[in-house]
Amino acid sequence: MPHKKCPKQHTKRQTKTKFKEFENILEIRHKNLLEILDSRNGNIKDLHSSALKDDSDLAVAHIQGQLDCLIIEKYALELQEVESSLQKIADGTYGICEMCDDEISTDRLRAKPHARYCIDCREVYEKSQRVAKNDKANDDKATKSVAKSW
Numbered sequence: 552m553p554h555k556k557c558p559k560q561h562t563k564r565q566t567k568t569k570f571k572e573f574e575n576i577l578e579i580r581h582k583n584l585l586e587i588l589d590s591r592n593g594n595i596k597d598l599h600s601s602a603l604k605d606d607s608d609l610a611v612a613h614i615q616g617q618l619d620c621l622i623i624e625k626y627a628l629e630l631q632e633v634e635s636s637l638q639k640i641a642d643g644t645y646g647i648c649e650m651c652d653d654e655i656s657t658d659r660l661r662a663k664p665h666a667r668y669c670i671d672c673r674e675v676y677e678k679s680q681r682v683a684k685n686d687k688a689n690d691d692k693a694t695k696s697v698a699k700s701w
């Protein structure tokens with residue numbers, strides 16, 4: 552969806568102090584995420600350098616590796632969102648929905664300080680995500696039933 556305005560020309564500029572509380576939370580979360588990602592990357596390196604005895608070890612390591620990748624992906628995404636929120640606080644555009652330019656409620660920001668959308672737009676966004684996921688789930692089902700018949 553195209554942005555109506557350049558964020559720098561936002562008319563609804565927020566004062567920095569208003570979001571001091573969220574800035575603190577985001578900075579702590581940012582630090583935590585960096586630590587988690589650091590240690591996770593370390594684990595993966597350990598995994599690859601450790602000597603694997605047989606095929607079953609290899610299979611377990613492979614699954615574990617895939618799981619780690621998914622977790623890292625999730626945290627990396629959150630890290631991006633946290634960083635962009637911190638940038639928004641610096642720019643004075645924090646707390647404004649990226650889709651409709653409305654203010655995001657403080658309650659919502661308390662629940663999710665790196666929220667990008669207001670409640671209404673979040674619902675629209677999640678619905679579109681769910682449709683994409685359902686398509687994938689159906690594909691998975693089809694793959695599984697094929698595997699069963701083998």
Ligand SMILES: [Zn+2]
Nearest residue numbers: 648651669672
């Ligand atoms: Zn919105």
